Amino acid sequence: EAQVTQNPRYLITVTGKKLTVTCSQNMNHEYMSWYRQDPGLGLRQIYYSMNVEVTDKGDVPEGYKVSRKEKRNFPLILESPSPNQTSLYFCASSFFAVGAQTGELFFGEGSRLTVL
């Protein structure tokens, strides 16, 4: 089954304790992206990657890191989480070859993070 898998789905942590949210897709997509969803603000892009070893900042990258060492995986790293990073996080992926896709994204189920 084609899917984007995020882990963990729920996490409560404390300020300053490093954490990683994993994301994996099995559709051979080139493009992967992280979003955060907050009430009234919709989806805001954190980081995206157009292919292996190619990453770039989205709209709200401060306090986050990513890596893309393999095509299928795109982990989101919070080196020193703070309460303002409490949010619902989504990973998404898509084909990216010019002419082969339209920007349609496939989303994971979401990871709800609470930072105390």
Added chain:
Amino acid sequence: AQSVTQLGSHVSVSEGALVLLRCNYSSSVPPYLFWYVQYPNQGLQLLLKYTSAATLVKGINGFEAEFKKSETSFHLTKPSAHMSDAAEYFCAVSAASGGSYIPTFGRGTSLIVHP
């Protein structure tokens, strides 16, 4: 540059009534347009998309949307609302920029369906 505006953060309808969720976009090149739906405690899933074929696009669960270039709109409709349609709906635009199609999302509209 591209952007999306969804009018109304909340829309409330009675069961059986017409659903209309508004989306206007701005794009300097011909866009692709999408509606995604997010049911409670789930991720987003594609409802329908416009990719320059027919301007009236039919999606899942009886939803449809019409691309109107002159109005730069892509409003989502459904003739008769069901309780199960209660969800968050996001409009998105994707337009070629430097060979890429990175999408931009609207802020979402929460559809509330009353019995």
